[in-house]
Amino acid sequence: MWTCCAAPTTTGAATGATKRPIVCSAAEAAAREVRRAADLGFPVGLVRPIDARGAYPNDIGRVMASGREEKGPMDVLFRTFEETGVLLGMHTFPAGVLGRTAFPGALTSPGELVNHAGADSQTLSFIFEMQSWLAQVLLGGFLDRYPNLKMAVFESNSQWLPYMLETCDRLFKLYANERRVKAARLPSEAFYEQCVISFESDEEPTMIQWDRFDTVGIWASDCYHHDGADAWSAIRAMREIGVPEVTQARLMGGNARRLYGIEPKVFVTEEPPPIERPDWFPQGAELEEWADLVAHPRENADVLRERGISSLPPAEVFASPVYGGGSS
Structure with a gap:
């Protein structure tokens, strides 16, 4: 398994974390790393909820099969999170490509099912992984076994949470x-x-359900991804929807400060103007043409490759059955 330690940063996502992967061969090694990170002042440790090498983080199946108060193989790790006060951050990722499974015929992530359809797993992999994790830990009494554990759901969207909690x-x-x-x-x-659960500026369904996220929602910028957004866009959206000011304050920082134990400080009070671009920076018609080209990468693969702005595979790959071309 692997964990990531997260530290506060003024430029990272609004969850206040920057990620540094640490490969661990066993739960005991991961627990030692969490203790070391805690001693260095890191407030968050990240774990991905997938079946890596045949070991799902919670391993709820083994515990339920025994029917006893048995310690799962990851118990030492979760006890360490409790003892150190480090926040357990569950952080999802895109699923692997076709064929990369724990063993032939097995799935490492439920997001791989999207890959089987020839689509990009990022479309739903984040949500699938987190919903699978939450359903298990919430229905299986995981949080009752670790009552002092604090857990955050990162980068997995959020508008689905109220319905899922009601269903569970x-x-x-x-x-x-x-x-x-x-x-x-x-x-x-x-x-x-x-x-708690993070949300981003374009998740208006979450803002509409503000009363369900009032004390558990944490705004995140998703910086430095290309679709990351600043805090001002989230504030504008919430004001248009009619989210109460006191709830906006919690969602935009209050909940995060409480969770991380951060003393509040004011650094910015006015929205900055648009960034001034140099003349050589693509803009206007040139930028619009580029946006149209990359919006249809399959049809424009040759043009994109000629201009050196494409990471797409050769055209013949798109013709293969994996991408929906050719004969199956």
């Missing part, structure tokens, strides 16, 4: 007699008491 609550009650492990709280209660 209903199933939690409906199948109570079949539950093999102790779970004292409803999934929604456990989440609101121990978890």
